[in-house]
């Protein structure tokens with residue numbers, strides 16, 4: 048699945064940007080990014096549609112690309128899974144909904160759950176020419192920490208870059224409520240930082256205790272073998288539009304978005320986890336390739352020599368984040 052925004056979403060974003068001062072938007076995008084980095088949540092940062100638009104310009108392409116990459120892998124681990132309903136929790140401009148529809152075209156209904164009015168409004172404006180399930184998405188303005196609330200059930204529940212905004216003490220309960228709403232798969236995507244990884248580790252532990260099958264990225268449901276300062280994360284490269292380069296004050300025509308994720312399924316939904324997962328870019332040398340793997344026995348550095356032609360040919364096609372089923 049391509050990491051590029053689907054054409055109707057790109058066109059809608061461009062339409063929203065028409066006539067808007069690029070300098071003003073770049074300043075706003077820089078302010079909102081700095082506030083997010085300083086640990087402020089959307090509630091304090093996104094005060095109106097202009098702020099939501101600045102976020103979308105600066106972050107939507109990257110959060111979409113991360114979701115696309117994660118859903119691709121989830122679909123590989125659950126080839127028979129064909130969700131018809133999606134709950135996008137902490138939906139913002141709805142990157143996860145658009146990516147879910149690309150990954151699973153059989154989706155028929157989408158719900159956006161978000162506490163932010165400006166984000167829900169922007170998601171609706173960006174969906175003006177979207178395929179029917181996104182164009183007609185139900186909007187639920189609600190607080191994920193709403194204590195004891197049960198959310199509408201959906202085959203796929205996704206929360207992308209949202210858990211980061213939930214106070215740590217409330218995250219387990221929020222993840223529990225999202226898991227209760229997921230009839231098939233719950234996918235959590237977080238920034239690829241040590242803090243994002245730590246949030247997912249806690250969520251993983253709680254989900255395993257509640258009987259979830261971990262489909263990806265972990266090859267097993269036992270304790271994670273990674274120890275600080277190491278953390279499990281992945282990256283996706285995406286093109287940068289001219290507006291995005293201006294907003295970010297960046298020269299490179301692409302960016303690498305780092306993310307961490309977890310795909311947890313109801314028993315029977317997936318075919319199980321991969322045998323092992325490639326944890327960094329494979330290192331290639333004259334005699335062969337070196338793979339850093341997380342496998343059933345823990346962490347492993349495996350050498351695949353050129354002499355083993357079949358294995359080497361397979362290993363050469365692998366990248367960071369791929370499953371290694373050999």
Ligand SMILES: C[S@@+](CC[C@H](N)C(=O)[O-])C[C@H]1O[C@@H](n2cnc3c(N)ncnc32)[C@H](O)[C@@H]1O
Pocket residue numbers: 088089090106107110111136137138139140141142143160161162163166189190191192206207208209212213
């Ligand atoms: C960083 S944005 C991510 C948006 C989108 N999912 C993405 O991937 O681009 C975080 C989103 O979570 C929402 N959010 C944060 N805390 C929330 C809460 N307690 N209840 C509902 N939504 C919340 C924010 O309003 C915002 O839309």
